[in-house]
Amino acid sequence: MPQKITLFTLGGTIASTTADRADGARVSLTGDDLVRSVPEVRALADIEVRAVRQVPSGDLRMDNLVELARAIEESLAGGSDSVVVTQGTDTLEETSFVLDLLVKDERPVIVTGAMRNPSLPGADGPANLLASVRVATSGLTQGMGAVVVFNDEIHAARLVRKRHSTSTAAIGSPLSGPLGHVVEDVVRIFLKPPGRLTVRLPPTAPDIAVGMVSIGFDDDGRLIRHAAGAAYDGLVLAAFGGGHVPASVVPALESLSRAIPVVLSSRAPAGPTLRRTYSYAGGEIDLIRRGLIPSGALDAVHARILLQVLLMAGVERPEIAAAFEDVLTAQGPRMIGRAERVNRPEPLTSAAARPPSTAHEERGNA
Ligand code: ASP
Numbered sequence: 001m002p003q004k005i006t007l008f009t010l011g012g013t014i015a016s017t018t019a020d021r022a023d024g025a026r027v028s029l030t031g032d033d034l035v036r037s038v039p040e041v042r043a044l045a046d047i048e049v050r051a052v053r054q055v056p057s058g059d060l061r062m063d064n065l066v067e068l069a070r071a072i073e074e075s076l077a078g079g080s081d082s083v084v085v086t087q088g089t090d091t092l093e094e095t096s097f098v099l100d101l102l103v104k105d106e107r108p109v110i111v112t113g114a115m116r117n118p119s120l121p122g123a124d125g126p127a128n129l130l131a132s133v134r135v136a137t138s139g140l141t142q143g144m145g146a147v148v149v150f151n152d153e154i155h156a157a158r159l160v161r162k163r164h165s166t167s168t169a170a171i172g173s174p175l176s177g178p179l180g181h182v183v184e185d186v187v188r189i190f191l192k193p194p195g196r197l198t199v200r201l202p203p204t205a206p207d208i209a210v211g212m213v214s215i216g217f218d219d220d221g222r223l224i225r226h227a228a229g230a231a232y233d234g235l236v237l238a239a240f241g242g243g244h245v246p247a248s249v250v251p252a253l254e255s256l257s258r259a260i261p262v263v264l265s266s267r268a269p270a271g272p273t274l275r276r277t278y279s280y281a282g283g284e285i286d287l288i289r290r291g292l293i294p295s296g297a298l299d300a301v302h303a304r305i306l307l308q309v310l311l312m313a314g315v316e317r318p319e320i321a322a323a324f325e326d327v328l329t330a331q332g333p334r335m336i337g338r339a340e341r342v343n344r345p346e347p348l349t350s351a352a353a354r355p356p357s358t359a360h361e362e363r364g365n366a
Contacts, residue, residue: 003137005045005082006075007031008068010095011055012088014114014125025117027054034086037118038126041133048080057088057095057113062308065095066205069102072109082108082136086129089113089162089170092148096157097305100146101199104335108136109146111157115168124151124168131182138187144179145196153178156193158302158328163269174270175297195330197323200337205312212304214238214267221249224256234261234307237292238300241266243273243284250282250290257291261311261320264288265295265303272297293321297328313337 009031016025031049072083096111112132114125132149141147146157150171155178164170180189211232213223239245243264266273273294279285295303310320315337
């Protein structure tokens with residue numbers, strides 16, 4: 001019996017065409033059009049197409065992704081062997097990571113897109129879709145969380161970056177390299193992530209806004225001071241190198257991190273933030289002592305998504321720090337968050353009268 005794949009389509013360049021060159025490309029193709037453009041995929045699996053959105057990926061919202069994660073779990077529970085998602089590449093590194101965090105099912109979830117739209121010579125969408133279906137039917141990414149298949153490479157969603165604005169090789173994993181590739185129709189996996197972290201959201205998760213600020217040379221920190229009045233629920237700081245800022249920015253960061261979780265990440269294209277190397281004012285030791293949460297090896301773009309999802313789950317600082325510690329290196333499955341932690345009762349005035357923490361964390365296949 002052929003395998004069953006559900007193809008969820010969200011728009012993006014892979015589904016865009018140009019009616020008139022002067023007018024530019026717009027999202028216009030349906031999921032059925034995409035499948036028709038690569039007849040080989042029908043020979044590999046039964047494909048059920050589900051059109052979710054028809055938008056540039058910059059217009060996707062977190063609630064679209066939460067709904068998509070639920071729809072993916074339902075389709076897998078309802079008999080699909082795997083899932084492929086097509087969307088724009090502009091935010092694919094973020095959306096695929098949301099699916100990685102939210103979809104608990106172990107079966108393959110593949111995200112892909114294209115850099116050249118189908119009206120251009122050398123359009124890459126059909127090849128990316130075919131490679132994605134091959135990876136999906138191979139079952140080889142089972143248990144690895146969401147992966148991105150692009151330009152015949154397979155990348156872990158938590159590590160993948162859009163590294164170039166136009167190249168068909170735009171998608172890569174600067175920290176680790178690809179997990180595997182598809183060559184001559186054969187799917188090969190070279191590296192396996194050690195485990196995975198998933199987050200359980202309450203049935204109705206709150207809207208959470210997380211900002212991201214990058215520090216620059218001779219920066220006086222005024223954006224950080226403004227962030228304090230912007231009603232963010234959390235902030236990710238893309239700091240210099242191993243997690244450093246000019247000394248003059250430290251007071252603003254310290255006061256912000258007393259109000260909301262501030263995650264210390266790096267603006268460098270790859271590599272971890274440090275913890276115990278530089279103790280000068282604005283060095284990572286100093287910033288961590290003042291309450292900033294190190295992102296570990298998670299880049300700022302992914303750190304922003306992890307912080308947003310954790311806050312939606314009602315997770316508090318110690319667990320946020322532990323999640324950043326674990327997200328790339330968790331051994332085996334680890335789930336964070338539970339519904340009861342959000343919508344908690346109004347805080348009581350007396351610390352002694354406070355109900356015991358509902359902090360909850362599971363290891364194993366919960
Ligand atoms: N603007 C497009 C999008 O992200 C770019 C792409 O798909 O490559 O929707």
